[in-house]
Amino acid sequence: MSTEPNYKRILLKLSGEALMGSGAYGIDPDTAERVSLEIKHAKQIGTEVCVVVGGGNIFRGLKGAAEGLDRSTADYMGMLATVMNALALQNALEKVGVDTRVLSAIPMAAVSEPYIRRRAIRHLERGRVVIFAAGTGNPFFTTDTAAALRAAEMNCDALLKGTQVDGVYNADPKVDPNAVRYDRLSYMDVLRQDLKVMDASAISLSRENNIPIIVFSIQTKNELGKVLEGKGTCTIVGEGE
Numbered sequence: 001m002s003t004e005p006n007y008k009r010i011l012l013k014l015s016g017e018a019l020m021g022s023g024a025y026g027i028d029p030d031t032a033e034r035v036s037l038e039i040k041h042a043k044q045i046g047t048e049v050c051v052v053v054g055g056g057n058i059f060r061g062l063k064g065a066a067e068g069l070d071r072s073t074a075d076y077m078g079m080l081a082t083v084m085n086a087l088a089l090q091n092a093l094e095k096v097g098v099d100t101r102v103l104s105a106i107p108m109a110a111v112s113e114p115y116i117r118r119r120a121i122r123h124l125e126r127g128r129v130v131i132f133a134a135g136t137g138n139p140f141f142t143t144d145t146a147a148a149l150r151a152a153e154m155n156c157d158a159l160l161k162g163t164q165v166d167g168v169y170n171a172d173p174k175v176d177p178n179a180v181r182y183d184r185l186s187y188m189d190v191l192r193q194d195l196k197v198m199d200a201s202a203i204s205l206s207r208e209n210n211i212p213i214i215v216f217s218i219q220t221k222n223e224l225g226k227v228l229e230g231k232g233t234c235t236i237v238g239e240g241e
Contacts, residue, residue, distance in 0.1 A: 005228040007158045009048040009124065011151035012039070013144065013198075014162050016057035016085055018218050025057055027085065032092035035162075038224040039129060040098050047228055050120070050130040050154055052147040053089055055081025061139070075139035079106060082143060086133035087111060093129055100129045105137030105146075117153050124154065144198040148205035159211050160227065161198065162218025167235035168197050185237045197237060212238040 018035065021028030042049050058081035064074030083104055090100045101123045102112040112133060113119065123130045135146040151159040164174075168190075171179040187207035190197050197203065197215060206213050216227045216234035226232030 005042070005045050005047045006230050007047060007156075007228060009154065009156050010042070010050075010228070011147055011154060011156045011159050012042075012049060012051045012162060012224070013147035013159060014051060014053045014089075014218060016054040016081065017164070018162055019053070019085060019088065020057045027057065027088045029092070032088055033096065034221065035218065036089065036092040036096050036098065038218075038222065039093060040096050041222070041225045042228055043098065043127070043129065045225060045228065048124045048127075050124060050132065050150065050156070051086075051089065052132045052135075052143055052150055053082055053085045054143040055079070055085055057081075058084060072139040075135075075141075076106075079134040079137070082135060083108060083112065083133040086131045090131055098129055099127065100131060102131045102133055105132070105134040108134075120150075121154060130154075141201070142199050144202040145205065148198070148202040148209075148211070151211050152205060152209040156211060158214055159206060160214045160216065160224070162224070163215055164217065164219055166217040166220065166223075166233045168195055168215050168237070170195075182235050185235060186239065187237060190237055197235075203237075206237075207239070210239060212236055 019027045021031035055078050059077050061075035061078035065071040086102045090102050093100045103115040104112040105115045107114050120130050132150050135143050167181045169179040169181050173179040187203055190203050214234050214236050223232050227234050
């Protein structure tokens with residue numbers, strides 16, 4: 001039976017918290033390994049993968065700003081946290097035999113390549129997983145927006161957001177047992193209802209470039225591959241739904 005993926009090239013957006021496992025902060029090696037194996041499987045079924053990872057498990061810019069740091073300084077600190085996560089994910093991927101490159105929006109020649117669009121596309125075409133670090137390189141933009149921007153620049157067929165829950169709900173399912181999960185939503189539904197899928201800039205960028213956003217649980221084992229094959233549980237945000 002064919003396992004041809006529904007999408008040839010994807011951008012996978014991971015929160016920093018996705019790498020924490022059951023910990024309160026930092027990076028859990030077992031979780032990083034499991035996520036890496038899922039990415040490896042995605043490549044094995046024929047999908048080109050690029051990744052944007054957040055930094056919330058190490059530092060949150062908004063939280064830092066709320067505690068008295070200058071917002072720009074706090075956001076740059078958050079970008080540095082994403083570089084740490086990108087390097088950790090790169091290490092985990094290479095341990096399971098996946099060739100990777102980390103491209104940073106903030107130049108850090110000792111640990112990563114600078115972000116150059118054509119170089120990133122060439123890496124993808126050569127079968128490497130490309131990990132984008134340091135967000136957009138600018139303060140006041142989230143890693144959600146960075147994910148939508150890189151997905152558009154890389155001509156991705158879809159943006160997959162790995163979260164703690166298996167889709168988009170009308171309320172927090174961890175708090176409200178009556179929360180209802182959506183199978184499909186339009187971009188405008190998300191904006192009108194202020195659903196916490198991604199921030200408004202990321203939704204608008206995806207809408208302008210007609211890139212579907214697929215929200216699924218990265219905590220569920222093997223779910224990434226199932227979603228790529230059209231078998232997993234997820235919410236699809238797109239046009240005309």
